[in-house]
Amino acid sequence: MTVKTAEYKKISDKKDFLTVTDVNSQQLYQLLELAKEIKQKHAEGVPYAPLRGKTLAMIFEKSSTRTRVSFEVGMLQLGGHALFLTDRDLQIGRGETISDTAKVLSEYVNGIMIRTFEHEKVEELAKEGSIPVINGLTDSVHPCQALADLLTIQEVKGELKGLKLAYIGDGNNVAHSLLHACALAGMDISVATPEGYEPCDEIVAETLQIAAATGSKVEIVTDPHLAVKEADVVYSDVWTSMGQESENEKRLNDFEGFQVNSELVKAAKPDYLFMHCLPAHREEEVSTEVIDGPNSVVFHQAGNRLHAQKAILVDLLS
Ligand SMILES: NCCC[C@H](N)C(=O)O
Numbered sequence: 001m002t003v004k005t006a007e008y009k010k011i012s013d014k015k016d017f018l019t020v021t022d023v024n025s026q027q028l029y030q031l032l033e034l035a036k037e038i039k040q041k042h043a044e045g046v047p048y049a050p051l052r053g054k055t056l057a058m059i060f061e062k063s064s065t066r067t068r069v070s071f072e073v074g075m076l077q078l079g080g081h082a083l084f085l086t087d088r089d090l091q092i093g094r095g096e097t098i099s100d101t102a103k104v105l106s107e108y109v110n111g112i113m114i115r116t117f118e119h120e121k122v123e124e125l126a127k128e129g130s131i132p133v134i135n136g137l138t139d140s141v142h143p144c145q146a147l148a149d150l151l152t153i154q155e156v157k158g159e160l161k162g163l164k165l166a167y168i169g170d171g172n173n174v175a176h177s178l179l180h181a182c183a184l185a186g187m188d189i190s191v192a193t194p195e196g197y198e199p200c201d202e203i204v205a206e207t208l209q210i211a212a213a214t215g216s217k218v219e220i221v222t223d224p225h226l227a228v229k230e231a232d233v234v235y236s237d238v239w240t241s242m243g244q245e246s247e248n249e250k251r252l253n254d255f256e257g258f259q260v261n262s263e264l265v266k267a268a269k270p271d272y273l274f275m276h277c278l279p280a281h282r283e284e285e286v287s288t289e290v291i292d293g294p295n296s297v298v299f300h301q302a303g304n305r306l307h308a309q310k311a312i313l314v315d316l317l318s
Pocket residue numbers: 137172173174237238240241242277278279
C-alpha cells in the first residue's frame with residue numbers, strides 16, 4: 001500500500017477533511033503511509049516541497065499550541081506558507097458571514113484550516129468556498145488529532161488492526177474522532193464516561209456502521225476498569241473542553257473515579273501505551289506518574305500532528 005510521493009495520486013475523493021469519515025478505511029491507511037513517507041523524507045533531509053507557492057489560511061476561534069504550530073511549520077516544510085488569523089483579526093468577528101468569508105478567501109488562498117465551536121460553521125465554510133477546508137477541531141470532532149494518534153500507535157505497535165484502545169473521560173470531540181478512526185482502522189474501542197457524558201448518539205451510530213464492515217468491537221460503558229481491561233492503548237483528555245469553562249467545578253465532581261492512574265492501568269496490557277491529545281491537567285484526568293511514566297507516548301503523539309497533517313495538506317492542496 002505504499003504511496004509514492006514522486007508519482008503522487010490523490011487519496012481522498014473529498015475536497016475537504018472535516019471528519020475522519022471523510023475517508024474510507026483504505027484511504028485512511030493510505031494517508032498513514034503517506035504521512036510516514038513524508039516524515040521519513042524530512043528526517044533524511046530529502047527536499048520535498050509540493051506546496052511551493054501555496055497558502056493556507058488558518059482561522060482560530062479557540063486557543064491552540066499544537067494545531068497552530070504544526071500546521072504553520074507543516075506548510076513551511078512543504079514549501080508553502082500559512083496565515084494565522086483569529087476572529088479578532090477577521091471581519092467574521094464583526095458579523096461578516098461565513099459564506100462571504102469562504103468566497104473571499106477562495107480568491108486568495110489554496111486552503112483553509114479552521115478551529116471553531118459549532119461544527120456546522122466548518123461545514124458551511126467548506127460548502128460555500130471552492131478550496132479545501134481542514135477541520136482543526138470543533139465542539140464535535142478533532143479529526144487531525146485522531147489521524148496523528150493512529151500514526152503513533154502504528155509506529156510503536158507496528159499494526160493497528162485488532163488492537164484495543166480504551167478512552168477514559170468525557171465523550172467529547174476527541175472521543176468522537178477516536179471512535180471513527182478506530183472503527184475505520186479495524187481497532188477495538190471501549191469508551192468509559194460518567195453517566196450523562198456519553199459520546200453523541202449520531203457518532204456512535206456512524207461508528208457501529210463502520211465497525212460492522214471492519215470487524216472492530218465498539219463498547220460504550222460507565223466503568224473505566226471495564227474499558228481498560230486488556231487495552232493496548234489507554235487514552236485520556238481534559239474533563240472540561242474549550243468553551244465549557246463555566247462547568248469546570250461540576251465536571252471535577254462528576255468525573256471522580258475517571259482519572260487514569262497507576263491503579264487503573266493495572267488492568268491494561270503490561271506494554272500499554274498512554275496517550276493524551278494535550279494540553280493535560282496532571283492529577284485531574286491523569287496522574288503525573290502515568291503521563292510522565294515509561295508507557296506514555298504523549299510527546300511522540302504531539303510530534304506526529306505535524307507529519308499526519310502534512311499528509312492531509314499534500315493530499316488536499318497539491
Ligand atoms: N487540544 C485539544 C483539546 C481537546 C479538548 N477536548 C477541547 O476541545 O478543549
